[in-house]
Amino acid sequence: SQTIHQWPATLVQPVGSPLSLECTVEGTSNPNLYWYRQAAGRGLQLLFYSVGIGQISSEVPQNLSASRPQDRQFILSSKKLLLSDSGFYLCAWTYRQGTSPLHFGNGTRLTVT
Amino acid sequence: KQEVTQIPAALSVPEGENLVLNCSFTDSAIYNLQWFRQDPGKGLTSLLLIQSSQREQTSGRLNASLDKSSGRSTLYIAASQPGDSATYLCAVLRDDKIIFGKGTRLHILP
Numbered sequence: 001s002q003t004i005h006q007w008p009a010t011l012v013q014p015v016g017s018p019l020s021l022e023c024t025v026e027g028t029s030n031p032n033l034y035w036y037r038q039a040a041g042r043g044l045q046l047l048f049y050s051v052g053i054g055q056i057s058s059e060v061p062q063n064l065s066a067s068r069p070q071d072r073q074f075i076l077s078s079k080k081l082l083l084s085d086s087g088f089y090l091c092a093w094t095y096r097q098g099t100s101p102l103h104f105g106n107g108t109r110l111t112v113t
Numbered sequence: 114k115q116e117v118t119q120i121p122a123a124l125s126v127p128e129g130e131n132l133v134l135n136c137s138f139t140d141s142a143i144y145n146l147q148w149f150r151q152d153p154g155k156g157l158t159s160l161l162l163i164q165s166s167q168r169e170q171t172s173g174r175l176n177a178s179l180d181k182s183s184g185r186s187t188l189y190i191a192a193s194q195p196g197d198s199a200t201y202l203c204a205v206l207r208d209d210k211i212i213f214g215k216g217t218r219l220h221i222l223p
Contacts (some may be wrong), residue, residue: 043216044202046211088154097211099206101147
């Protein structure tokens with residue numbers, strides 16, 4: 001069976017520090033991978049998605065970047081965090097967008113102080 | 114432009130009652146519709162996926178229906194329990210994008 005792992009679960013970082021959140025999927029190959037941010041009262045915001053190694057699409061211009069160095073690994077990064085980067089970050093995967101179900105990790109609660 | 118709406122934003126129901134959560138979408142050109150549950154501080158857990166060719170899907174006490182022509186999906190929860198308290202989100206799945214509603218926060222009163 002397929003599983004998705006996301007870490008860390010919580011993170012407190014000062015303004016201006018770097019960020020690296022990691023997500024890995026097991027039990028499947030060539031998944032579509034997604035990074036979402038969820039802010040209170042604002043719903044899910046798609047940040048990045050990837051259909052393959054090295055292929056990243058950005059939905060919203062921001063202080064963040066994403067990379068996919070391996071087939072089942074998706075990394076969310078920032079060189080310098082802003083206060084506005086605080087939020088709940090969720091990684092997700094699907095085998096084929098639109099026709100296969102979407103599965104989420106447990107999320108990372110990021111607080112920028 | 115596809116929009117997904119979930120009304121009401123919050124709902125409180127006494128334990129044991131049957132209830133219906135609503136999800137509406139503006140563009141009927143969808144592939145599938147998926148219902149999720151989210152507990153506070155947790156990720157989204159997939160509940161049911163309804164393919165565009167189907168009218169409903171069932172899992173235990175949950176039944177989800179889909180009416181593409183009217184742009185509506187409902188999630189029916191039978192014999193509600195306090196453990197059903199969570200936020201329920203629906204998502205319209207297309208090959209070009211996935212669009213989420215903002216969810217209905219459900220509270221089951223013991």
